[in-house]
Structures are given as structure tokens and as C-alpha cells.
Amino acid sequence: MADQTAVDDTTDQTELRMRARRFLDTNARRKRARDDDDGEGLFDEVDAVGEQERIAEAKAFQGKLFDAHLAGITWPREHGGCGLGTAEAEVFNEEAAAFELPTGIFLIGHGMCGPTLLALGTEEQKHRYIPPMLRGDEIWCQLFSEPEAGSDVASLQTRAVRDGDEWVVDGQKVWTSGAHYSDFGMLIARTDPDVPKHQGLTMFIVDMRSPGIETRPLRQITGGANFNEVFFTDAHVPHANVVGTVNEGWRAAITMLMNERMAVAQGGGMGGANIRSVIRLARERNLDHDPLVRQQIADLWIRTTIMRYIGIRLREAVKAGRVPGPEGSIAKLAGAQLGKDLANVALAIAGPQGQAWSAGDPTGNRWATALLAAPAGAIAGGTDQIQRNIIGERVLGLPREPQTDRTVPFRDLLVGTQQAS
């Protein structure tokens, strides 16, 4: 695959491709030919000990990648990146696709927080935070969602009140992936409740080890605990940590959410089943000639192929310097549905063994876990319904949802705990 695409390379791109290939051959595991795994996802199941080992492995790998001048291909040189274009990033990605990279824990930092800081941060912020983020020394998380503000994140209630050179933060976030091992987080908080909900928000860089920040892991139906509740109680954040402009945090949030959709659509991964693993399972169970199973597999194969083409289209858009539009939502929606159907078909083929396995079998839980993990893909990064709204409005040209709360001061809205007052 890499050799085929190399035909279009410039001389510099060929040099980069060869350098990347040499580095990856030396420092990463090649995917096996019949590999069941699409590489490490942010939400793969690991216990606490396994998680510490995974973080150490990820940091060691990322440090070597940085030292080899292969980290942050499009990020500016003055902040530790390579200063190259999206076409070069694609060259690296094509090479990396053949390997299992242990870098899932950096998805939020490198895919979302970094690009937002590069777009909106001060020079001091970029100088302080970008190089260690890129080197993998510091891990980042995203502090947006709250118990009453997920799809409608502009309804969030976490408050930040100015106190001299600092802001005092109070409130609660939830579903914060990786908060328990993160060093920093990108927080959105309400700084002016007297203006409409989208206008009084501000983005902050938060040191996750500051006093007044408590992180409590949440146990998921899969058994893992990858995301958290994060409580802020009189937590002090320096004014210098404001990202962008005070009360213009919605713009910053949108910048980060666009990057999130692209990162998720381009393959953050939720773990789970894939078409190759389902076909292999059908063969193992001697069901590959069963007409019903064949029909299901053919359907999954076709949809997997379509997803691959959508992925190519997305990458081409990025390569051409465009921020992908609603095709990101189409990819997100179709990918989430495919993930659920793959897991369902796999579990049906696996039969009773998919649901009960011997205690000594380390991979016996894989189909059950795939099924339980699949719904997360339909929620994270914007739910299926929200993607449908976007596709309806921006692809099909349907009328926008009525939004009666866009001009009312946030203080007067009946949202969250304000409903009780």
C-alpha cells in the first residue's frame, strides 16, 4: 500500500517516507497479516497496572518519535513540530497505518488540544505547553461535558469568577476521558451568566494537579474505567491560562470540537470488532457457508469499504488544506452504526462462547466487550442524533432546529440546576 502511494511523492516526501518507515520498523510493532486489531484506541480495556504500563510505553515511543523529528508533522518548527504540510502528514500516516502505535492516550492532546492552542493560544502558552505535549511528556484531557450539558454543551454551568490575576472555578465535568492520568485539561467555563449562553464562556488551560480539582473514575459497562467525573471546588487558575479571549470561549470550543470530529472520524478507535475478525470468526465456527451469515458479512464488507472511501475523501480534504465539512458527520454516523452491527454479528456467530468463557482465557471476553463498547461510538464526539441534525441541515438543506434560547441571558434559562431555582 505504502509503495503504491509513493508514486506521487516529491523527492522530499520520499525521503520522509523512508525515514518514517525506518523509524517505525525499528520502534513499533507491525500489524500482523491477519490481525484482529485496528491498533490501540483511547478506550481499550486495561486494568490499572496495565494502564500504567501503557502510559509508560506510549511516552517512551512518543519521545523517540519526537527526537527523530517525526512528531507533529504539520506543527510549527519553533514549537517542536516538523513545519511540513498536510501532504507530508498523509505520507507519515500511510506508513504508520501498517503499525500498531501505542499512542491512543495522546489522541485528545495531539488531535484536539494542541491544534486549538496553536490556533488561539498566546506565544507564551505555545512555548510552555506545545513541546512537552508533542514529546509525550504531558498528557491532556478535554473538560467540556457536564451532567446537564453534553450535546448542548453551551448550557454548561461550571463557573469561573475573576479574582485579581486568577480565576476561581466551581462546578462539575463528566465523561472526561483520561482525566485520571492527565497533566493538563482544556476547560470551558461560564464567565458571564448575564449574556446569552454562547457568549459568556471562556476556555482555560487547567493544571489537573491543582488544589480544588478532584477526579473520580467512572466504571463503564465494559468493566473499564477510562473516563471520569471531575469536580472543581474553589480551584484557582491563573489569568495567563485563558485561551483566546475572555467570554469568547464558544469560538475556542468550536475550534476544538471541529478538531475532535476530524480526529474521531479519521480513526480514534473505540476498540471492538472489525470485518476481518468477523470473517475469521465465521470460518473458525464453520459458518462461512451459512447463507444468512454470508449475507450479513457481505453487508458489513460493503459498508466497511464505503467507510474506507469516506476516510480517503476526508484525508484528501485535509491534504488539500480544507477543514472537512458534513462528510465528517457522515463518517461519524456511519462508523458508529457499523461498529454496533459488526459487534452484533460477531456475537451472534460466536454463540454461547461469546458470552461465557473460561477464567483462564485472556481473550474470551472480546466479543462481549466489543458489543458493550460499541454504543460509545454513537455518543462520543457528538451523538448519532446530533450528526443526523447536522447532515439534515447542512447536506439535505432542511430547516434549522428552532433555538429559542440563543438570545436569552443564560441566568434566565431553565437549564440544569437552574430549573430548581
Ligand SMILES: Cc1cc2nc3c(=O)[nH]c(=O)nc-3n(C[C@H](O)[C@H](O)[C@H](O)COP(=O)(O)OP(=O)(O)OC[C@H]3O[C@@H](n4cnc5c(N)ncnc54)[C@H](O)[C@@H]3O)c2cc1C
Ligand atoms: C467514550 C466517550 C468519551 C467521552 N469523552 C469526553 C471527554 O473527554 N470530554 C468531554 O467533555 N466529554 C466526553 N464525552 C461526552 C460526550 O461528548 C457526550 O456524552 C455527548 O456529547 C452527549 O452528551 P450527553 O451524554 O450529555 O447526552 P445528551 O446531550 O443529554 O443527549 C441525550 C440523548 O438526547 C439526544 N439529543 C440531545 N440533543 C438533541 C437534539 N438537539 N436533537 C436530537 N436529539 C438530541 C442525544 O442524541 C441522546 O440520545 C465522552 C463520551 C463518550 C461516550
